[in-house]
Amino acid sequence: MLVVPAVIGVLFLVLPFAGLLVRAPWSTMGARVTDPAVLSALWLSLSTAGVATAVSLLLGVPLAWLLARTDFPGRRFVRALVTVPLVIPPVVGGVALLLVLGRNGLVGRHLDAWFGLTLPFTPAAVVIAQVFVAMPFLVISVEGALRGADRRYEEAAATLGASRATVFARVTLPMVLPGIGAGAALCWARALGEFGATITFAGNFPGTTQTMPLAVYIAMQRDPEAAIVLSLVLLLVSLAVLATLRERWVNAR
Numbered sequence: 001m002l003v004v005p006a007v008i009g010v011l012f013l014v015l016p017f018a019g020l021l022v023r024a025p026w027s028t029m030g031a032r033v034t035d036p037a038v039l040s041a042l043w044l045s046l047s048t049a050g051v052a053t054a055v056s057l058l059l060g061v062p063l064a065w066l067l068a069r070t071d072f073p074g075r076r077f078v079r080a081l082v083t084v085p086l087v088i089p090p091v092v093g094g095v096a097l098l099l100v101l102g103r104n105g106l107v108g109r110h111l112d113a114w115f116g117l118t119l120p121f122t123p124a125a126v127v128i129a130q131v132f133v134a135m136p137f138l139v140i141s142v143e144g145a146l147r148g149a150d151r152r153y154e155e156a157a158a159t160l161g162a163s164r165a166t167v168f169a170r171v172t173l174p175m176v177l178p179g180i181g182a183g184a185a186l187c188w189a190r191a192l193g194e195f196g197a198t199i200t201f202a203g204n205f206p207g208t209t210q211t212m213p214l215a216v217y218i219a220m221q222r223d224p225e226a227a228i229v230l231s232l233v234l235l236l237v238s239l240a241v242l243a244t245l246r247e248r249w250v251n252a253r
Contacts, residue, residue, distance in 0.1 A: 020232055025225045032229040040207050041215040042233060048123060048211065049191040052130035056138045056187045059131075061180060064142035065168070086136050093132050094200025101128065101201075125202035126209050130191035137190050138183040145179020146172070185242055192238060 025032070032038065066072075067079050085093055101108040101119045111117040119125050149172065157167045173180075195213040202209040204218065212234045219227035 017235060020228055020235065024228050024232055028225075029229060032226060033233060037206060038215070038230060038233070041210050041212050041230075042237070044123070044126070044207075044210065045192055045212040045234070046237070048126045048130060049188050052127050052134055052191040053138075053184055053188040055127065055131050056135040056191075057180070057184060060135045060138040060183070060187075061142055064139045064146060065172075067139070068143045068146035082139050083136055085133050090133050090194065090196025090198075091200050092196075094129060094197035097125075097129060097132060097197065097201040101125075120201055121203040121205065121209060123202075123209060126198055126211060129197035129201045130194045133194050133197050134187045134190040138180075138187040141183025141186060142176060142180050145176035145183075148179075149175045189238055189242055192234070 063082065067075065067082070098105060098120060100106050101111070103109065103112050103118055103120065108119060111119065119128065153175065154167050154171050157171045158164075162170070193213055194211070195217065198209070198211060199214055199217075204210050204214045206215075210218075212230060216227050216230045216234065219230055
């Protein structure tokens, strides 16, 4: 009874990718993929998504722990704020980042005046935009893992005299490591595909801030076959990395 809608669901997700494969210009694929502009956009996407995931891990894991294991006034409100980037249009996030970190923004004007630091339209802006839209995926995954972890082991370690930091590093983290890995994979994938906040906050400068999604958008207006090739490259890279990470982390339970 459930097979038919399940099969329809699979087809709905797979058919668009089949369209890419059918329409791909295979005879010129090699030359298009090795184009310096394509390689530059691919490298920028991979490197910024990696940095964004690392930053999200540094900030998101403690935030998830705070939401899952502590009780403080306004915790529900903070949790709602954390999930806001998941539901707002990414371009709105880019506008919000500009208003705060732009040269005349609430914080950006002080960064410019005190340190001569201007963030918009730089590779750093790409990373910031990616962290803004992708970190909630990590926080939600890690918070769920922390809530599902058996706390008796932590209580036993605390009873034996382990400090709170030791319990977190030696007991809690190993227990939720698959959840952290899965969250990091989702975070990386979302950062890799980020478009709206990036083009608003970081712009679209080839070689500097033009990531693969932005390159696909520009190519679609000038050369649809190039857009198909770029889309296939992005799809294959995403599938390869996600399959590797899921095999390594999710199945490690």
